[in-house]
Amino acid sequence: MIFLSKHKIEYDRPGCIGCGTCPVLCPENWFMEEDGQAQFKKKEINENDFDSNMEAAKNCPVNVIHVLDEKGKKLI
């Protein structure tokens, strides 16, 4: 995959139920905050983080994590 520009994370934090799945699948970009909800470290992701962020988004039980392409289209 060629990355001409960075992909972006879209995250609806109020909808997070704190299951802890995303930090397990993508520890490089996701962590749990003290209030029990997940948070990302960086909104723009590169090719190294792409697959694991996609896994986090795909497996989020409440679909609050999305990965957008350079045009803002939701990949997931």
Next chain:
Amino acid sequence: MNIKEFSCTVEKIKEYKDDEGGIAKILILKHNEDFEFKAGQFIMLAPPGFMDRNKPDQLRFAAYSMCSSPKEKNIIELCLRIEKPGGLSDYVNKNVKVGSELIVKGPYGRFNLAEEEVKEYIFSATGTGIAPFISMLRLLKEGNFSKPVHLFFGFRNSKQFLYGEELNALEKSWPNFHFYPCCGDKNDSDWQGEKGFIQHIIKKTKFEAGNEAHCYACGIPAAVEETSELFKELGFKPEKIHVEKY
């Protein structure tokens, strides 16, 4: 973490219904998947065809903790409160019968038994928040856990005493298990035991391990928050207080 999505068949349904229209159901699902989970984890449940991410308007699923022990293979046991029309529990109530198909995705969650050596467990549940503790208790009993385990269980009325028979039997057969059921309806003449709020019973209970116990609260958010605060007031260590809000 190995998240799987697979089909299950409803093998058994048990219903708890009270005079005020409150309904809770225990569903036993059978599957052929090699599915592993930890006691206290949950799954997402949906009717077939309703978990398509490309059709968000059709997405209709909900999270339910597993009551079954992780050692029970090919079985997933869930405990659901039937809630507002249009949601998944309403769908289950109206459409799901023995033999129906449901889709399961999971496991998820961090509300698990501690991985360190534990001196005492204190569990506090309200309503269907009993679900993860049923899984934990079955696992602890199977493993002959030798330290004290306390379960404080608050329920709306005597007809919503979920898993009452199993829990009473467990207390008789397992000396380390201490069970404190508490009926919320003070006017319920069918209930002869404790009535009111479980927090009052927790306050007057003596715990062997002092502040070293691992404390858990699960159920309706207000009760979980209140119990969590109580655990802190009683001196339990914040890092040993675990909560799951429904």
